[in-house]
Amino acid sequence: MNDKKILIIDDDERLLRAYEVKLSGMGAVVQTESDGNKALGAVKEFAPDLVVLDVLLPEKNGWDILKELKDDMYFRDIPVVMVSNIGSDDKEVEAEDAGAAAYLVKSDTPLANLSEIITEILSKNS
Amino acid sequence: MWSASNTFAQKIRLSLVTYLAATLGVVAAIHYASKGSTVLTVAALFLLVLAIASGFMAMTGRAQAVFKCALIAALAGLLLLVIYTHLILLIEPYWALLFLPAVYMLLAGWRAGAAVLMYGAALAPATLIDSLQNYDMSFVGLLGAYVVLAVTILTLEFGRGEEVSVRSTDPHEQMLANETSSRQAAEQKLVQALAEQETANKKLEQLTKIDEATISSIGEAVLILGEDGLIGRANVSAGRILGVNQTDLKGRVITEYLEFWTESGDKKLLEAELVIGKAIEHRSIVEEIYKVVRPDTSYFYAQMTASPLVVGGAVFGVVLVARDVTDEVNLDKAKSDFVSIASHQLRTPLSTINWYLEMVLEGQFGEVGGEMKEFIEEAYGASQRMGSLIDSLLNVSRIDAGVFSITPKLASLRAVIDSVVLDLDHRIKEKSTKVELDLQQEADNVVIDSRLMSIVFLNLISNAVKYSPPNSSVVVKVFKEGEGLKITVKDEGMGIPVEQQGQIFKKLFRAKNAVKSEPDGTGLGLYIVRSIILALGGSIEFESTQGEGTIFSIYIPPQEEKARAGARELSDKAGV
Numbered sequence: 001m002n003d004k005k006i007l008i009i010d011d012d013e014r015l016l017r018a019y020e021v022k023l024s025g026m027g028a029v030v031q032t033e034s035d036g037n038k039a040l041g042a043v044k045e046f047a048p049d050l051v052v053l054d055v056l057l058p059e060k061n062g063w064d065i066l067k068e069l070k071d072d073m074y075f076r077d078i079p080v081v082m083v084s085n086i087g088s089d090d091k092e093v094e095a096e097d098a099g100a101a102a103y104l105v106k107s108d109t110p111l112a113n114l115s116e117i118i119t120e121i122l123s124k125n126s
Numbered sequence: 127m128w129s130a131s132n133t134f135a136q137k138i139r140l141s142l143v144t145y146l147a148a149t150l151g152v153v154a155a156i157h158y159a160s161k162g163s164t165v166l167t168v169a170a171l172f173l174l175v176l177a178i179a180s181g182f183m184a185m186t187g188r189a190q191a192v193f194k195c196a197l198i199a200a201l202a203g204l205l206l207l208v209i210y211t212h213l214i215l216l217i218e219p220y221w222a223l224l225f226l227p228a229v230y231m232l233l234a235g236w237r238a239g240a241a242v243l244m245y246g247a248a249l250a251p252a253t254l255i256d257s258l259q260n261y262d263m264s265f266v267g268l269l270g271a272y273v274v275l276a277v278t279i280l281t282l283e284f285g286r287g288e289e290v291s292v293r294s295t296d297p298h299e300q301m302l303a304n305e306t307s308s309r310q311a312a313e314q315k316l317v318q319a320l321a322e323q324e325t326a327n328k329k330l331e332q333l334t335k336i337d338e339a340t341i342s343s344i345g346e347a348v349l350i351l352g353e354d355g356l357i358g359r360a361n362v363s364a365g366r367i368l369g370v371n372q373t374d375l376k377g378r379v380i381t382e383y384l385e386f387w388t389e390s391g392d393k394k395l396l397e398a399e400l401v402i403g404k405a406i407e408h409r410s411i412v413e414e415i416y417k418v419v420r421p422d423t424s425y426f427y428a429q430m431t432a433s434p435l436v437v438g439g440a441v442f443g444v445v446l447v448a449r450d451v452t453d454e455v456n457l458d459k460a461k462s463d464f465v466s467i468a469s470h471q472l473r474t475p476l477s478t479i480n481w482y483l484e485m486v487l488e489g490q491f492g493e494v495g496g497e498m499k500e501f502i503e504e505a506y507g508a509s510q511r512m513g514s515l516i517d518s519l520l521n522v523s524r525i526d527a528g529v530f531s532i533t534p535k536l537a538s539l540r541a542v543i544d545s546v547v548l549d550l551d552h553r554i555k556e557k558s559t560k561v562e563l564d565l566q567q568e569a570d571n572v573v574i575d576s577r578l579m580s581i582v583f584l585n586l587i588s589n590a591v592k593y594s595p596p597n598s599s600v601v602v603k604v605f606k607e608g609e610g611l612k613i614t615v616k617d618e619g620m621g622i623p624v625e626q627q628g629q630i631f632k633k634l635f636r637a638k639n640a641v642k643s644e645p646d647g648t649g650l651g652l653y654i655v656r657s658i659i660l661a662l663g664g665s666i667e668f669e670s671t672q673g674e675g676t677i678f679s680i681y682i683p684p685q686e687e688k689a690r691a692g693a694r695e696l697s698d699k700a701g702v
Contacts, residue, residue, distance in 0.1 A: 012474060012477075012478070014478045014482075015477060015478060015481065018478070018481040018482060018485065021485065021490060022481075022485060022490070025490060056470065084470075085469075085470045085473035085474050085477060086466060086469075086470055105473075106473070106474075106477040107473040107474075107476045107477045107480060107513050107516075108513060110480065110481075110484050111480075111481045111484050111485065112484065112488070
C-alpha cells in the first residue's frame with residue numbers, strides 16, 4: 001500500500017480516525033472528508049488511487065456521489081469501496097451494478113479485513 | 127303469434143276463475159256482515175283475499191299456483207256455507223252428485239276439475255238463497271257468478287271435448303285425428319315452454335340488475351376484461367380509484383390510461399407482465415401489488431387480483447379487482463424503515479468499538495499482554511456478540527412486522543450448508559464436533575430462498591454444536607419427501623427438558639440447561655427458524671431426550687420462483 005492515496009468519505013469522525021491510523025500504518029497516504037457535498041472536490045484535488053465511501057451521509061448520500069464519480073470520464077476508473085451499516089445481499093448487488101469495487105458492512109467487517117480488501121483492489125489496479 | 131294468442135286465452139280463463147272466486151268472497155262477506163256474524167264475515171274476507179292472490183298470480187304467470195289458490199278459495203266458500211246452513215249438504219242429495227265427477231277430475235289430474243269443484247261449491251249459496259229467500263243482493267251477485275263459472279268451465283273444457291268428439295272408425299280419419307291430437311299436445315307443450323322461458327327471462331333480467339347493482343356498490347375497482355385484454359365492464363369505483371372516467375375504460379386496454387410499476391417503483395411493467403396475462407396463462411388467481419400512476423400523474427399502491435373466467439375449460443376473460451392499499455404499503459415501509467434505521471444506529475457505535483479494540487489488540491498503540499489483553503479480548507468478543515444480537519433483533523422485528531421478503535430462486539442447499547459449516551468452523555474445531563452431511567441430489571438444485579435457509583441452518587447447526595459435548599456428532603440430512611423437502615438436524619447433546627419442550631419456539635425463551643451451559647444465547651434463534659419455516663408454508667418439529675440428544679425435522683413444500691411482498695430481507699449474520 002506504499003504511498004497509495006486513499007480518500008475516506010465518512011461522517012463518523014471516530015471511524016475516520018480508525019481508518020487513518022490503520023491505513024497510514026500500512027503505508028498509505030490518507031485524506032478524509034466528512035461532508036458529502038465536498039466529496040467531489042476532494043477527489044479532484046487529491047486525485048486518490050481509491051475511495052472509501054460511506055453510504056449514509058448528511059445532505060448527499062454515497063450512492064449519488066458514486067454515480068457522479070462513475071459518470072465522470074476522469075474519475076470513473078478510481079475504484080470505490082462502499083461502506084455502510086446497512087447490510088443485505090441486495091445492497092451488494094446494487095453497489096456492484098453502480099460500479100463499486102466492493103460493498104462492506106462496517107460492524108460485520110474487522111478493520112483488518114477491510115484493509116486486506118483495499119490492498120487487493122489496489123494491487124489489481126496498479 | 128299462435129303461442130301469444132294462446133297464452134292470452136289462458137290468462138283470460140284464469141282471470142275468469144279469479145273473478146268468480148272474488149265475487150263469491152264479496153257476496154259472502156256482505157251477506158254475513160248483514161247477518162251480524164263476525165266469524166263468517168272474516169272467513170268470507172279470507173275467501174276474498176285468496177281470490178285476489180290468485181288473480182295476482184294469474185297476472186304474473188304462475189298458473190299452477192292460481193289453480194291451487196282458486197281451489198282453496200272455493201273449498202273455503204263451500205265450508206263456510208255448509209257450516210252456515212247447518213250441514214245442508216247432507217239433506218240436499220244433488221250436491222253429492224255434483225261432487226263425484228269433480229273429485230274424479232281432480233284425481234285424474236285435469237285442470238278443469240278445480241273449476242267443476244268450484245261450480246259445485248257455487249251451488250251451495252244458491253241453495254242457501256233459496257232457503258233464505260230474502261237476500262236480493264246476494265242472489266244477483268251469485269247469479270252473475272254462475273254465468274261466469276259456466277263460461278269458465280266451457281272454455282276450459284272446450285279443447286278436451288273437441289279432442290274426444292272427433293274420434294272416428296275410419297283409420298285415415300283416426301290417424302289424422304291422432305296427428306291433430308299429437309300436434310295439439312305438442313303445441314300445448316310449446317306454449318308451456320315459451321311461458322316458462324318468458325318467466326326465466328324475467329328472472330334473468332332481474333338477476334342481471336342485481337349483479338350490476340352489486341358490482342357497482344363494491345368499494346374496490348372491478349373490471350371485467352376479455353381474453354384480448356380489452357375492458358368489457360368497469361364499476362363506479364374503478365373510475366374513482368383509477369382516476370379515469372368509467373365509460374372511457376370500456377373497450378380499452380388498461381395500460382392505455384395507467385402506468386404500472388413494481389411496488390418498489392424501480393421498474394415500469396409492460397401489459398404482458400401484469401397479473402392479467404399471468405392469470406390467463408396459468409388459469410389461476412394471481413395477486414400482486416403495483417404502484418399505479420393515474421393519468422393526472424398522482425399515484426397509489428394497488429393490490430391487483432386477477433381471476434380467470436373459465437367456462438367449459440376455455441378462458442374467455444379475466445375479472446380484475448384493484449384495491450387501494452396505499453396506507454398499508456406506507457405503514458409497512460414506515461415499520462421497515464424504522465427497524466432499518468434503528469439497526470443502523472445501533473451498529474454505528476459498535477463499528478467504532480470493534481475497530482478500536484481490534485487495533486489495540488493488534489498492538490497498533492504498543493504491545494498489549496497479560497490480563498489486559500485477556501480483558502480486551504473479552505470486550506471484543508462481547509462486542510461481536512452484540513452485533514449478532516442486533517441482527518437477531520432486526521430479524522425478529524421484521525418477522526413480527528411481517529415485512530421480510532421471501533425470494534425463492536434455483537439454488538444449491540448443499541452450498542448453503544457448506545457455507546454455514548465454514549462460518550462455524552472455529553466453534554466446530556474448538557469442540558472437535560464431527561459434522562456429517564447426508565444430502566440427496568435434490569439439495570443441489572432446488573427452488574428456495576437460500577438466504578432464509580442459511581439463517582435456518584446457521585441456528586440449528588450452531589445450536590447442535592453449542593449444546594453438545596466435545597467429540598460428539600451432528601448429522602444434517604436433506605432428502606425429498608413427497609413434492610417437498612425434508613431436513614433433519616440431529617445432535618448428541620444435552621437435550622431439552624421434557625417440561626420445557628412446549629416453550630422452545632417462544633421468543634426469548636431459553637431452556638434451563640441451555641442457560642447454565644451457554645449463558646450468552648439470545649433465545650431468539652428457534653423463534654426465527656420457526657417463523658421462517660412457517661412463512662415458507664412448511665412445518666418444524668423435534669424429538670428430544672435429555673442427556674441423549676435432539677433431532678429437529680423440517681418439511682418445506684415446493685416453492686414457486688417468485689417473491690413474496692416484503693420490504694426487507696432478513697439478515698443472515700444473526701444467530702451465531
